[in-house]
Amino acid sequence: MDSLSAPYASLDPDRVLDAVTACGLWPDGRLLALNSYENRVWQVGIEDAAPVIAKFYRPHRWSDAAILEEHAFAQELAEADIPVVAPLVFGGRTLLHHDGFRYALTPRRGGRAPSLESTEQLEWLGRLIARIHSVGARQPFEHRGRIDCATLIEQPMRAVLASSLLPPSLHAAYRAAAERVDRAVADRFAAVGPVRQLRLHGDCHPGNVLWTDAGPHFVDLDDARMGPAVQDLWMLANDDKAMNALLEGYQHMREFDFGELALVPALRAMRQLHYAGWIATRWHDPAFPAAFPFVAEPRWWEQHIADLHELADELL
Structure with missing residues (x-):
């Protein structure tokens, strides 16, 4: 299968861990695939630190410029003290590349669904x-x-x-x-x-x-x-x-x-x-x-x- 027919075929757990390690973090081996179809999203355990969320962008959907606009908007909101989960920065970059994949890491922020009756x-x-x-x-x-x-x-x-x-x-x-x-x-x-x-x-x-x-x-x-x-x-x-x-x-x-x-x-x-x-x-x-x-x-x-x-x- 090619990257268009099966874009995530080669995104196995080892590549996810390698991508996180490339950012200077130390994964502890705990991986949890989160519910996402458009992209692929994993919760990754980090040694002596809180887990991070690794989001691997679907190839060919957004340009790099469009993804960077998303990141900049999230950072702008966070700087305004609005509770939005913004991407982490590594070496001055939020959009990262590893082994042919584009990805970003964010802090893990848990929670439950809001009550729409309240x-x-x-x-x-x-x-x-x-x-x-x-x-x-x-x-x-x-x-x-x-x-x-x-x-x-x-x-x-x-x-x-x-x-x-x-x-x-x-x-x-x-x-x-x-x-x-x-x-x-x-x-x-x-x-x-x-x-x-x-x-x-x-x-x-x-x-x-x-x-x-x-x-x-x-x-x-x-x-x-x-x-x-x-x-x-x-x-x-x-x-x-x-x-x-x-x-x-x-x-x-x-x-x-x-x-x-x-x-x-x-x-x-x-x-x-x-x-x-x-x-x-x-x-x-x-x-x-x-x-x-x-x-x-x-x-x-x-x-x-x-x-x-x-x-x-x-x-x-």
């Missing part, structure tokens, strides 16, 4: 997200792209239509449903009008927020992009009550444009369509068939098509 926790998260956005608004990303239809609808749709996962008998139905979502999303963005674009966490779902007795901290800025502020809020809000609590906290720290709330159904539709395209794009990676076997079944695509129509209906 008004207190949601308001706390709202305040912190507002602080992230205040830093994010200082300057734009140059290399990391935007939350837009080209990235989250058009590219994934092409990937699905080119994939053997989609049964030929469903090609026309899928295309019609995806194009309907595309039009509905474009119409919603046009109706809302221009909104301020800023640097975002980008993938602010409950799995990327860890709660401890000291409060929450944010991890994994791998999907950081330019986009509207509401992108970092809607995945933490199960209902209107939760969104109100998030915004109550947010507005203590930063003004919020309430017109952006009308974008939430569009952002939800974009994420769902992108999910199928992401799996189709990555199906050559052996980890994906093992993790998502249901996507190879026609009935999954039939349900996905029905879901797309339901999302388009919501946007009418």
